Amino acid sequence: MAPDSDSSSEVVGQRTHPLTAVVQGARWAAAASVGLVSSVFSGDGWGDLSPLLSLLIALGGGLVLGMGVGFLSWLFTRYVIDGAELRINSGVITKSSRRIPYERIQSVDIAEPLIARLFGLAELRIEMAGGKDSRTALHFLPLAGAGELRRVLLARSDGDQQADSHAPERRTVIAVVPPKRVIIGTVLSLDFAFAALGSLGLLVGAIWFGQVIVLLGGIVPLGSWLVQIVGKRVLQQWDFTLSRGEGGLRIERGLLSRTSQTIPFARVQGIAVKEPYVWRRFGWQRLEVDIAGYAASAGETDTDSSSTLLPIADGPLAAAIIAELIPGSAFESVSRTQAPRRSRLFAPIGWRYRWVGADERTFVAREGWVERTTDIVPHHKTQSVELTQGPLQRRRRLATIEVHTPQGPVDADGRNLDEQDARRIALAQLQRARTART
Amino acid sequence: MDELFNPPVGTWQRVSPQLATVRRILILVPTSVILIAGVALLILLSDLRWIGAIAVVLALALAGWGWFWAGRNQRSWGYAENDDDLLVTSGVMFKRLVAIPYGRMQFVDVEAGPLDRAFGVATVTLHTASAETAADIPGLPAAEATRLRNRLTELGEAHGAGL
Numbered sequence: 001m002a003p004d005s006d007s008s009s010e011v012v013g014q015r016t017h018p019l020t021a022v023v024q025g026a027r028w029a030a031a032a033s034v035g036l037v038s039s040v041f042s043g044d045g046w047g048d049l050s051p052l053l054s055l056l057i058a059l060g061g062g063l064v065l066g067m068g069v070g071f072l073s074w075l076f077t078r079y080v081i082d083g084a085e086l087r088i089n090s091g092v093i094t095k096s097s098r099r100i101p102y103e104r105i106q107s108v109d110i111a112e113p114l115i116a117r118l119f120g121l122a123e124l125r126i127e128m129a130g131g132k133d134s135r136t137a138l139h140f141l142p143l144a145g146a147g148e149l150r151r152v153l154l155a156r157s158d159g160d161q162q163a164d165s166h167a168p169e170r171r172t173v174i175a176v177v178p179p180k181r182v183i184i185g186t187v188l189s190l191d192f193a194f195a196a197l198g199s200l201g202l203l204v205g206a207i208w209f210g211q212v213i214v215l216l217g218g219i220v221p222l223g224s225w226l227v228q229i230v231g232k233r234v235l236q237q238w239d240f241t242l243s244r245g246e247g248g249l250r251i252e253r254g255l256l257s258r259t260s261q262t263i264p265f266a267r268v269q270g271i272a273v274k275e276p277y278v279w280r281r282f283g284w285q286r287l288e289v290d291i292a293g294y295a296a297s298a299g300e301t302d303t304d305s306s307s308t309l310l311p312i313a314d315g316p317l318a319a320a321i322i323a324e325l326i327p328g329s330a331f332e333s334v335s336r337t338q339a340p341r342r343s344r345l346f347a348p349i350g351w352r353y354r355w356v357g358a359d360e361r362t363f364v365a366r367e368g369w370v371e372r373t374t375d376i377v378p379h380h381k382t383q384s385v386e387l388t389q390g391p392l393q394r395r396r397r398l399a400t401i402e403v404h405t406p407q408g409p410v411d412a413d414g415r416n417l418d419e420q421d422a423r424r425i426a427l428a429q430l431q432r433a434r435t436a437r438t
Numbered sequence: 439m440d441e442l443f444n445p446p447v448g449t450w451q452r453v454s455p456q457l458a459t460v461r462r463i464l465i466l467v468p469t470s471v472i473l474i475a476g477v478a479l480l481i482l483l484s485d486l487r488w489i490g491a492i493a494v495v496l497a498l499a500l501a502g503w504g505w506f507w508a509g510r511n512q513r514s515w516g517y518a519e520n521d522d523d524l525l526v527t528s529g530v531m532f533k534r535l536v537a538i539p540y541g542r543m544q545f546v547d548v549e550a551g552p553l554d555r556a557f558g559v560a561t562v563t564l565h566t567a568s569a570e571t572a573a574d575i576p577g578l579p580a581a582e583a584t585r586l587r588n589r590l591t592e593l594g595e596a597h598g599a600g601l
Contacts, residue, residue, distance in 0.1 A: 269567075292567050382539070382542075383538075383542050383566040383567055383568035383570075383571055384536055384537060384538040384539070384542060384566055384568065384570075384571045384573065385536070385537045386534065386535065386536045386537070386570075386571075387442075387443070387534070387535040387536075388532065388533065388534045388535075389442065389443075389532070389533045389534075390531065390532045390533075391531045391532070394533075399442065402570065404566070404568035404570040404571050405568055405570075406567045406568050406569075407568070407569050407570075419442050420442075423442055426535070426537070427446055430522075430523060430537050430539070433539060434522050434523075434539065437539070437541055437597075
């Protein structure tokens, strides 16, 4: 992965780490056994086999099969870094070769899934803009090598072709979110409270009335929701560290599987500030960010939280980070256009909390009364502007304006505004976006 | 009320009336199948006459509504090429106006199915980095569709601003 091997490895390319096959096997085994763990508890295995035996077979079979497949795919995977692009050739039967021009790279992340982490290996994820399939993963590399490769790729995507100096990166830590804070924040959020109290209530109720069937029916969805919340908000955000480097921000997080993300300053498409009900009293905020390419691969492993910029922070820190990513935005003090009172038909309570506004640099939309969300989109990142009106809205002389951003948590919509206001804002936004681009 | 969805300058370019024809055919094919089945039931099976009657009424209503809708919807489509952005409007009940700056376009698609080709129309779709944009203009005359695609690609390159 050292760039000095460019010329010699031009054709052949390099392989990933040989232990990849073992890790792949272990992952398959884990996946195969997960489904069976529950049947061990409930006492039935496969047909006549005892549950423990079937679990062992699943584990062993998954391991052998996974290792075989992993070995083959490792054998046929090679990557090449040359002057203009990164090429990854792979495929045993169907050959595929993916070319990644450096200037198209949106960000490069390093993920250490638990099993790979035990072997000291890491996966390199390269995000490009675009719909499906815009993420390319190179698994697995030694951790240090992955870091080195990322540095080279990021520097080249910034246009620095000769970026291969081995000088260590300069980073300053901006914020460390201790696990305790993350846990407190999660406990104080409403959906966690609902899931936890619901599960508890169900448990108590079922024991009290002796209705085990009811318990099983209710506890599975509630419990898995709870596990999901804890996994996403606590385990994945464990030891959250936000630091600043030359090209952008870096996030390192995770208890079991660790992830190291980079957010280049120029690639931020928008920021969403989320303030759940209880958090507002303490002035806490959660920051989420739109990066082209990220959310498009959602549904995979842990992408949902990969848009998290800060899981929990005090107002001033959050404001400082927003100011760093979108300089010159006074998003709290923009001139606001409120939703009119006649829009209460659509949102009996929420209409009061809804407004949009814009300043020199950004378009801002606020909504929500349980969880207050403020979406901030820099003008030069505006993709398109839409004005819509349904039949009911027409009777109330309302209209909705949407400022489109790449897929992600940011959703800068002004719903049910006065129709004339909405049109004026939409046209003004086009004008501002035009000025900002030139 | 209507001026809410007017373009800021100029007037809308309307799409080809053939769009309504294509859509009417697409609606009439399934409805006529239902109609035939309904009539067959009415004539052949006296026990299931009521089902046949419902099917006939449903098919006629659907066809009538579809005929009416296709015409109205076709007339509601419009687009305008401004200096810096493309505007698209559509919808009668749910009105929509989308503005896409040329510099934000990632790529342009032209699509025409067999029926579309028979009537000489095509759909042009613009894609930006946002999945929400969804700006498609159906029912463009084939020549106009090609012209628009070339023009948009050209403008996109001229205005291109990166992500």
